[in-house]
Amino acid sequence: MIHVFGHKVPDTDAVCSAIGYAHLLRELGKDAKAFRLGELNAETKLVLERFGVETPELLENAAGKDVWLMDHNEFGQSADGIEDANIIGVIDHHKIKFSYDKPITYIALPWGSSSTIVAKLYEIYGVEIPKHIAGCLLSAILSDTVIFKSPTTTETDREIAAKLAAIAGVDDMTAWGIEMFKAKSKIGEKSARDIVLNDYKVYEFGGRKILINQVEVIDDSEVLARKDEIIAEMQKIKEEQGLFAVLTMVTDIMKEGTTLLVVADDVAPIEKAFGKEIKDNAVWLPGVMSRKKQIVPPLEQVMA
Amino acid sequence: MIHVFGHKVPDTDAVCSAIGYAHLLRELGKDAKAFRLGELNAETKLVLERFGVETPELLENAAGKDVWLMDHNEFGQSADGIEDANIIGVIDHHKIKFSYDKPITYIALPWGSSSTIVAKLYEIYGVEIPKHIAGCLLSAILSDTVIFKSPTTTETDREIAAKLAAIAGVDDMTAWGIEMFKAKSKIGEKSARDIVLNDYKVYEFGGRKILINQVEVIDDSEVLARKDEIIAEMQKIKEEQGLFAVLTMVTDIMKEGTTLLVVADDVAPIEKAFGKEIKDNAVWLPGVMSRKKQIVPPLEQVMA
DSSP states (O other): OEEEEOOSSOOHHHHHHHHHHHHHHHHTTOOEEEEESSOOOHHHHHHHHHTTOOOOEEOOOOTTOEEEEESOOOGGGSOTTGGGSEEEEEEEOSOEEEEESSOOEEEEOOSSOHHHHHHHHHHHHTOOOOHHHHHHHHHHHHHHTTTTTSTTOOHHHHHHHHHHHHHHTOSOHHHHHHHHHHHHTOGGGSOHHHHHTSSEEEEEETTEEEEEEEEEESOTHHHHTTHHHHHHHHHHHHHHTTOSEEEEEEEETTTTEEEEEEEESOSHHHHHHHTSOOBTTEEEEETOOOIIIIIHHHHHHHHO | OEEEEOOSSOOHHHHHHHHHHHHHHHHTTOOEEEEESSOOOHHHHHHHHHTTOOOOEEOOOOTTOEEEEESOOOGGGSOTTGGGSEEEEEEEOSOEEEEESSOOEEEEOOSSOHHHHHHHHHHHHTOOOOHHHHHHHHHHHHHHTTTTTSTTOOHHHHHHHHHHHHHHTOSOHHHHHHHHHHHHTOGGGSOHHHHHTSSEEEEEETTEEEEEEEEEESOTHHHHTTHHHHHHHHHHHHHHTTOSEEEEEEEETTTTEEEEEEEESOSHHHHHHHTSOOBTTEEEEETOOOIIIIIHHHHHHHHO
């Protein structure tokens, strides 16, 4: 059986692109099933509930299995045992750091979500998208493009989302997007540690490790009111993991910008990367919505 | 302008996939042009002549240019200055060893040729393939799949080749394929050095460098009659480049097998990889047609 899964610390795109692509593979006559590599966040749970889709099974280890990697390609973000899996293919929209010793299928497009690519593949194969799958894929597009506000959004994402919304019976994409983000950003109920590790990745730039976390909210005041508590937790995680820096992006999708919270051995490279002074562990970056496109590249350039 | 090019030491697939894809990009409204990274072989020259296509311009350096990599992805096989180019995308059917610091388009499929993928993209975009482009793409498929005899051949290659043959007015694909291979294997006119460096790649397995060359012929007797001269040249190249081994695959496409000529510091791992004894620097490998699929993987497995 073919195991289809997105990255660890799964978000809606990782989960829904896997559900959507596993269904397509089955329609094409393959024995395929979607899996997840961790706990679902509140947003993804809401999406699966609304469209009546079962939570994918947890995959503990990929060794010896036939697998498709969705929404990621770096082994560090993939399943345990991925080094010993038989990779059939990759579908992704992130930067590429991939090596494999035989020819496989690799489909990457610089679009707003991996679910956009999956929807396009249904079109190419001429397979009809059922209502529940359309709902999942649409929700993943809305999530990854921050309701089309992220600079990663392309014309293709908009076109495909409109088609999916029609199939899924979502009349108001923005209203549904805001409902999703509200579910994700129920900050009041979260511990400071859960906020700092909400949606994080660890990068290494020039030998220095940086954890970059993102919290997307409809109104940033609730999180920023807890700033001292969050900074203390970031400091703790930085020491625990021996990191150069811990960053938390508090992205306000209504204001269309990010408050970057910073704890670092040296803030100079971070200030240089964004051309702004960091005051009291924080800096406001207007227009910044995307970790991948607006935070990682300038940091990498300065620190590599 | 977008520069579209295949790998160094270009073969028909490298050149024709670039010609075909640059044309598609232009049809899609982009300013794109095909380039080559070296001298064309006699087979490719014949193909371009038959279908009335101009020889692409030589690209000396890719630094600072917008580029598409065709039929390769490893920087070592790519243009000089590739590290400083702006890569827009990759279309390929080889194993992957690729890293790039921003999201791009990467389309790889485990099909018999990159030109098959290019023809498929015309279909997906709904762009008509003109006669001369169809002829080039068809010829590249025939070349890379050894007229559908290589184990790398897929059903998709056969289907697409049939459609291209109809557009290009090629009534007998096999006859045209043999004519192409005859042009490529005019061994009588070649020096021993040109034979040994006919179509080669240098690999590194567990720190040991191996040059693997391939000569595809309709009748292997002409090359094998010059074996001593060729072995002496292989020995010379091995010393010049400080290699662990130099291999020459003399692939007879009619007999459907390869005589592997071997010069090595130690033949044991090579014998182990193929489960056969090497006598007088040579071993017959029935059914072996593909360096990528049948020579590289077993060597890598034994030596890594």
